[in-house]
Amino acid sequence: MQNRLVVENINFSYGKNKVLDNISFTAENGIIALLGNNGAGKTTLMNVLTGLKPAKHGKARLNDLDLLNTKEYPLHKVGYLPQNFNIYNNITGLDFLSYVYDLKNIKKSNKKTYIQEIVEKFHLGSVINQRVGKYSGGYKRRLGSSWSTSPYHNR
Ligand SMILES: Nc1ncnc2c1ncn2[C@@H]1O[C@H](COP(=O)(O)OP(=O)(O)O)[C@@H](O)[C@H]1O
Ligand SMILES: [Mg+2]
Known part of the structure; x- marks a missing residue:
């Protein structure tokens, strides 16, 4: 696009x-x-x-x-991974992605497919069911960039 x-x-x-x-x-x-x-x-x-x-x-x-005068900010179209990216350490990567998509108002019926695609595309499969607190710095950023740069928001 x-x-x-x-x-x-x-x-x-x-x-x-x-x-x-x-x-x-x-x-x-x-x-x-x-x-x-x-x-x-x-x-x-x-x-x-x-x-x-x-x-x-x-x-x-x-x-x-x-972008500046919309009643509701188009969260599903914009991603932002700030320098200091802190997430809840006690949830799994999968729970985290699921939570992010809820915040972005992604339709429940599409959520599972998007998450699967993202996990594959960003090679997160080996860690996705682990607690985020156990992730290395690199995997944390990869998890963060996976949803914040995702083209799937535009669907
Ligand atoms: N919350 C804030 N309150 C007051 N001044 C701020 C605040 N955040 C940033 N500033 C000031 O605004 C200027 C720009 O900061 P910032 O946008 O963080 O710059 P950069 O990200 O390029 O380093 C700086 O002078 C900083 O001190
Ligand atoms: Mg700065």
Whole structure:
């Protein structure tokens, strides 16, 4: 699927500290890097684009969807794996994926198939029934990226 994220004149301030000053860019399919010094505002921008922080001005459109003014944020279309990715250690990877899909309002009838596909695609089969607390750092990130980058959300 061809995707297009158009960001226009995003502004964000913490009190008087203006952190995002008219940020505009367009991103299409592929790997896009957002580079900046520590404190440049990368995390703040990601929080705005994922609906975690409200922008005062500006627009962000994902394909034909207005990301900043939707009544309900389109959780099923957007994934985000932050640097510090903490999950419940006492549940299995399978329970975790199931929980994530519930949060994303994925239809129950599709859930099992999506999870199976993801487990296969991300080679999680050997650990998926183990407690997440036992995962190595690499497997934890793999579990996190499996759902946050999944194309299945668009179905
Ligand atoms: N919750 C917050 N309250 C006040 N200031 C913040 C908060 N989060 C970040 N900042 C400030 O906003 C600026 C951008 O931070 P951040 O978006 O975390 O940058 P980056 O992710 O690029 O390192 C920094 O000056 C930081 O101190
Ligand atoms: Mg950051």
